[in-house]
Amino acid sequence: MALYVYAITAEDHPLDLDEQSGVGSEPAPVRVVASGPLCAVVSDISEKIRAKRRDLLIHQEVQERLMRGGPVLPLQFGYTAADEPTIEKVLLKGADGYLANLERLGGCAEYHVRASQDEEELLRQILSETPEARELNERIRAGDPDPQLPLTLGQLVAAQVQERQEALASGLVEALVPFAREHTVRQASGADFLNFSLLVPDDRREEFRAAESSLAGQIGDGIEIRLSGPLPPYSFVE
Structure with missing residues (x-):
């Protein structure tokens, strides 16, 4: 059988x-x-x-x-x-x-960390903090007929989104990796900008969870961090 x-x-x-x-x-x-x-x-x-x-x-x-x-x-x-x-x-x-x-x-378990960002909040931040994007947006709203404006603004916003989310992802990984014996970063999908797994020793579990909780409280508006674990170490079996 x-x-x-x-x-x-x-x-x-x-x-x-x-x-x-x-x-x-x-x-x-x-x-x-x-x-x-x-x-x-x-x-x-x-x-x-x-x-x-x-x-x-x-x-x-x-x-x-x-x-x-x-x-x-x-x-x-x-x-x-x-x-x-x-x-x-x-x-x-x-x-x-x-x-x-x-x-x-x-003596270890796997934890998954995923992070996503509210698109509307991120767009508000970009338009507020990026003078060029703010100017383009104001011209479009005022009725400027230049057909290139929406495309230029869209490209600028897309570049800003990528830059900001890559920086956020890098910062989160850098903050949590010291608690892990090993880690692996995967391609994020959907609304997520970060998807990575950590192999965390049992004797560092509480420190790790406290650090993740602290990050979630400090990282800013519109950002959600989702933690799963402890899990079997699927990602670390060779």
Whole structure:
């Protein structure tokens, strides 16, 4: 029978999984496949697993329970294996790398930081603080017929938005990275101008959260910082 794989742990992990059911329309108990110094946490499945809300929550719940007992290498949602021998071979072949990763991630959790900015507030700031933009805007509002004015203003505003948000993002990263063992910055999307993840040691968790809270209170009008965590260290598994 096929197996859904949640995570990899060391063989001495406490594996507190009592009464934990797995993903799928007919949930099977979560169990362990051991191979040498490693274990894979799995459950039996008889269907193709899709990203339904219940299954996403179960996937996360299993990994969070494992995190409470020690380091874990979380797999992304949807990873399956054909059978136990397949998993055993993978664990044996990659044992050195998996063990090194477990040691590196021990005593840490992942946190996501995202930041966005209210577009109207940002535009007001640019028009108020940038003389050239303010002048162009006033000419347009006064009825100046020059057809190039809107394009010139739009280009100027776009450049200002990029410059200001890059500076904000850089400042936030610089302020929070000292609390992390590792970090990774991703391409922001949608309304966000910042999207990055940090691997924060447990003994610095409170300092980190206090620093993030302080930044959120100081950063200014129209800017929202969103913090998620502690999470399994998806972004730092090599």
